[in-house]
Amino acid sequence: MFKLKFFIAFTFIVSQNLFSQIGHYNHYPTTKPFHILDEKLTSISFAFSMRVLESDYNGPLVRLRRDGDNAEQDFGWGDNDIVDVAAINAWRAGNNVYVRTWYDQSGLNRNAIQTDVTRQPRFYPNATQPYFQGDGNNDYLIINTPNGIQDVTNSGDQGTVITIARATSQSQHSFGVLNNSNRWSSHINWGDGNVYFDPGICCNSTRAFNNTANVGIWEIYTFIKTNTNVIARSGGTQRFNGAHTTGRCTRTEDFTIGWANGNQTNLHSNTGFMEFIMYRTDINATEYQEIEQNSITFWGI
Numbered sequence: 183m184f185k186l187k188f189f190i191a192f193t194f195i196v197s198q199n200l201f202s203q204i205g206h207y208n209h210y211p212t213t214k215p216f217h218i219l220d221e222k223l224t225s226i227s228f229a230f231s232m233r234v235l236e237s238d239y240n241g242p243l244v245r246l247r248r249d250g251d252n253a254e255q256d257f258g259w260g261d262n263d264i265v266d267v268a269a270i271n272a273w274r275a276g277n278n279v280y281v282r283t284w285y286d287q288s289g290l291n292r293n294a295i296q297t298d299v300t301r302q303p304r305f306y307p308n309a310t311q312p313y314f315q316g317d318g319n320n321d322y323l324i325i326n327t328p329n330g331i332q333d334v335t336n337s338g339d340q341g342t343v344i345t346i347a348r349a350t351s352q353s354q355h356s357f358g359v360l361n362n363s364n365r366w367s368s369h370i371n372w373g374d375g376n377v378y379f380d381p382g383i384c385c386n387s388t389r390a391f392n393n394t395a396n397v398g399i400w401e402i403y404t405f406i407k408t409n410t411n412v413i414a415r416s417g418g419t420q421r422f423n424g425a426h427t428t429g430r431c432t433r434t435e436d437f438t439i440g441w442a443n444g445n446q447t448n449l450h451s452n453t454g455f456m457e458f459i460m461y462r463t464d465i466n467a468t469e470y471q472e473i474e475q476n477s478i479t480f481w482g483i
Contacts, residue, residue, distance in 0.1 A: 217263075218476040219287070219459070222469060227334035227341070227460040228292040228325060230284045230439075232265045232312045233480065235459070238289075245283035246305055248274055254282055263480075267307045279305045281314045284323055284439075284458075292334075294323035294439055294458075303440055311400060311456060311481060318352060318452035322440035330434040330443075331359045331366050335407070335462055338366060338431035341381065342461040343405040344473050346481060348454035351375055351397050355442030356453045359435040366431040367442035368405055370453050371397065377421075379414050381407035382431050388412055388424025400456070400483045402474050408464040418474045456481065 219229055219236040229235050232243060242256035243265045255273055260266045270279065280302035284294040296302045303316040303323065316322060327333040335341035347356070349371045358367030363385070369378040375394035380386065391414060404415040412426040435443040439458060441450045457477060477483075 218473055223288060225461050225463045226288045227462045228286045228290060229288040229459045230286060230294055231457040233263045234259050235287045239287045242285055244281060244285065246279040247282045247299060247302060248277045248279055250277040265312050267309050267312055270307045281305050292325050292327060294325050296323050313454045313456045315454040316440040316450055316452050318354065318450055320450055322438045322450055325437045327436060330436045331431055332434055334437050334460055335366060340407050340409055340464050342465050342470060344459045344470060345403050346400060346457040346477055347403055348398065348400050349393055349396050350452050353449055354451035355449050356451045357439050358437060358442045359433050359444050360442035360446060361433050361444040364431055364433050365442065370403060377414065379405045379412060381412055382426060383428040386412060386426050386428045388422055391421035402477050404470055404474060406464050418478060
């Protein structure tokens with residue numbers, strides 16, 4: 183009887199210890215966490231964010247430069263999926279920090295880079311909504327590809343941009359390329375308070391909506407060029423949808439964020455950015471609406 187009781191007690195202790203150890207591990211190791219770009223990488227051009235967007239991505243989110251000594255460091259994300267702001271604050275030690283590289287999570291390695299320290303946009307380590315913002319003078323990030331805008335769109339025509347941005351109101355180019363009327367670019371906002379989207383020869387009759395109410399407010403903006411139409415959305419709502427009749431962009435400059443790369447050396451933006459996703463086609467409504475809603479919920483905007 184004593185041996186039986188000892189065996190039962192020993193078995194219970196061992197089983198409890200094993201259970202407590204197993205509790206630290208994934209019971210279903212083949213099950214991956216869900217992130218919004220999982221199974222949404224077809225036709226993608228690049229994907230940048232201050233959070234992790236794709237479950238198989240295992241690189242850093244951003245590389246920052248510290249103002250005091252120009253030291254640089256990569257940063258990943260914390261348990262909340264957001265870039266590790268606590269680690270950034272410990273490293274920067276009160277110094278201002280600037281974006282050297284915003285890493286592409288698409289798997290295409292199309293990072294947004296600025297090596298010139300005088301042109302790097304400033305990073306703001308907000309605990310829940312970290313972002314960067316140019317000074318409106320000469321700051322921007324550039325995505326280098328062999329044929330520039332032709333590579334990240336469908337030969338200068340179709341494309342989809344989904345971005346979390348904070349609008350400001352000045353005459354500025356927020357992203358894309360622009361050479362006089364030949365452009366694939368946007369203003370968030372122009373000095374008149376309007377958002378403009380020009381995915382081809384300017385100026386198409388359908389191209390703008392008023393956005394003065396969103397100055398200084400985080401919002402999600404979606405810009406779509408189909409083979410026939412130009413579409414803009416904000417806050418998950420369509421703002422315009424009309425025929426595009428003026429022709430495709432034929433430029434080959436590299437796509438930029440914080441400026442429209444081209445023949446204008448001024449009009450850089452001070453638009454704030456947290457997330458920027460681009461496809462080289464007009465993705466379907468189910469996909470872009472799912473991305474919009476996920477971003478709205480995640481970032482609390």
